[in-house]
Amino acid sequence: MVNPTGxxxxxxxxxARAVVTEIGAxxxxxxxxxxxxxxxxxxxxxxxxxxxxxxxxxxxxxxAARWTFEGEPQxxxxxxxxxxxxxxxxxxxxxxxxxxxxxxxxxLACDIEDEPGWPVPLRTGIVYELAPxxxxxxxxxxxxxxxxxxxxxxxxxxxxIGDVPTDELTLTLPATRVRPYAEEEQLPxxxxxxxxxxxxxLRAGRVVGDLDLDTAFGGLTEGEDGRHHVLLTHGNTTLDxxxxxxxxxxxxxxxxxxxxxxxxxxxxxMTCPADALNSGTDLITLEPGEKWRGNWGIRVExxxx
Numbered sequence: 663m664v665n666p667t668g669x670x671x672x673x674x675x676x677x678a679r680a681v682v683t684e685i686g687a688x689x690x691x692x693x694x695x696x697x698x699x700x701x702x703x704x705x706x707x708x709x710x711x712x713x714x715x716x717x718x719x720x721x722x723x724x725x726a727a728r729w730t731f732e733g734e735p736q737x738x739x740x741x742x743x744x745x746x747x748x749x750x751x752x753x754x755x756x757x758x759x760x761x762x763x764x765x766x767x768x769x770l771a772c773d774i775e776d777e778p779g780w781p782v783p784l785r786t787g788i789v790y791e792l793a794p795x796x797x798x799x800x801x802x803x804x805x806x807x808x809x810x811x812x813x814x815x816x817x818x819x820x821x822x823i824g825d826v827p828t829d830e831l832t833l834t835l836p837a838t839r840v841r842p843y844a845e846e847e848q849l850p851x852x853x854x855x856x857x858x859x860x861x862x863x864l865r866a867g868r869v870v871g872d873l874d875l876d877t878a879f880g881g882l883t884e885g886e887d888g889r890h891h892v893l894l895t896h897g898n899t900t901l902d903x904x905x906x907x908x909x910x911x912x913x914x915x916x917x918x919x920x921x922x923x924x925x926x927x928x929x930x931x932m933t934c935p936a937d938a939l940n941s942g943t944d945l946i947t948l949e950p951g952e953k954w955r956g957n958w959g960i961r962v963e964x965x966x967x
Contacts, residue, residue, distance in 0.1 A: 665705045668757060675766035676794040687758040687770045687788050688714035689819055692797055694962050699901055701820035701926050710920050711928075712818040715754045718786045718803065719774060721816025722878070722913060722936035723747040725849050729939040731781050732809070738779030745848050750818070752777050753786060766792040775806070782807035784948075786815075798959040805948035812945030814934035815956065816913070820926045821903065823896045828916075828925040829871035834893040835864035835914065838881035841935060851878060851936050867895070870927055875914045878935045882910060892929050898964055905931045905958040910944050931958045 668684030681691035681702075688709060692700040703710055727738040727748035738748035758770040768790050775783035787802040801815050823831060840862040844852040857863040862877065882890040884907070892912055894901040905912070913930035920926035933956065934944040946954055 666708045667705065669760075670705050671760070671763055671768050673766050673768060673790060673792045675792040678792050678794050678797075680790060680792050680797055682768050682770070682790050683714070684760070684770075685757050686714075686754045687716050687772065688754075689790065689797075689799075689817070690714050692960060694795055697824045698822060699824075699960065699962055701822055701920055701923070703921060711820075711915075711917055712750060712754070713820050713920070713928075715750065715818045716788060716801075717751045717814075717816035717818060717930075717932075718753050718772075718801075719780065719784055719813035719815070720751050720939055721814055721930065721932040721934065723749050723849055724939050725937045727779065729779070731811070734781070736779040736781060739777075745850065747848070748779070750816070752780060758788075761787070773806075782809050782811040784811075784813065795963070796959055796961040798957060800955060800957050802953060802955050803946075803948065804953040805950050808950050810947055810949045812939070812942065812947045814932065814938050814945060815909075816930055816932035817958070818928060818930050819903075819960075820920055820928045821894055821901055821960075822923075822926075823894060823899050823901055826896045828923075828927050829869070830896060831870045831927070832867045832893075832895045833864055833870050833873070833914070833927070834867035834895070835879055835912070836883040836885075836890060836892070837862075837864065837879035837912065838883065839879065841878040841880070843876040849937055854880070857881075867893070870916065870925070873914075873916055875916045877915075878911055878913050878932070880911050880935065882912065894927070894929075900963040902961040902963060903929045903931070903958070904961065906956055908933050908946065908954075908956040909958055911935050 771787040911932040915928040
């Protein structure tokens with residue numbers, strides 16, 4: 663049987679380990695000292711609810727799978743049949759080209775061309791680099807066409823701290839703006855609002871147990887290092903999901919069950935929110951021949967270590 667995610671590439675450094683997939687270039691596992699910090703799945707399974715997948719050239723949804731480029735209507739493939747939207751980009755089910763695989767790093771690339779509704783060819787690459795307690799992810803996108811185009815990048819990891827139930831973790835999110843989920847809408851997100859005085863104000867930290875989110879957060883506050891830091895904590899352990907400046911948004915999704923462990927939590931770094939191809943919000947524009955690079959990562963900290 664062929665694995666739906668293709669070949670599995672293992673990275674090891676010290677007591678840290680990660681697994682990256684050939685199809686979709688997704689992150690399937692990340693652990694330190696044998697403790698898992700990422701919800702994983704079997705190699706022979708499809709990634710549940712997009713687990714670990716890379717979302718290029720847009721994250722989340724494009725409404726009705728339609729947008730306009732230089733005055734020309736574009737029709738993407740409908741990949742969310744329930745609502746008729748195009749979801750999570752064009753590379754999740756593509757076989758990525760392996761460029762380099764070292765003991766603790768890997769580089770893959772994928773071409774986006776001849777796709778319905780996508781008029782300008784792009785080449786996208788990704789580098790995963792493992793440190794003893796950290797994984798750094800570097801995304802690259804280059805414009806291979808003859809016209810400028812805007813795009814977005816996202817990723818879809820679900821996090822955990824060992825076997826601690828997700829409901830017992832504390833989420834701290836330095837966001838000042840929010841676009842709540844709205845079940846009745848096609849997209850389905852409500853208008854953006856300030857988090858002040860709402861249930862979406864997670865700046866001081868809240869236990870996950872009473873949160874029910876499929877929600878985009880923006881207005882991220884930078885730390886002293888110039889990065890955004892979304893934290894999951896339990897006891898002495900902190901899982902820091904950090905992003906650099908171009909990742910202006912983070913989607914938080916808390917499905918009731920993902921892999922049989924109960925509630926899960928996705929913390930999804932994104933350069934733009936849902937439907938950015940139509941709104942233009944925080945799209946990154948590349949001129950012909952131009953290249954963009956952006957970073958995010960995962961760091962495990964233990965006050966007793």
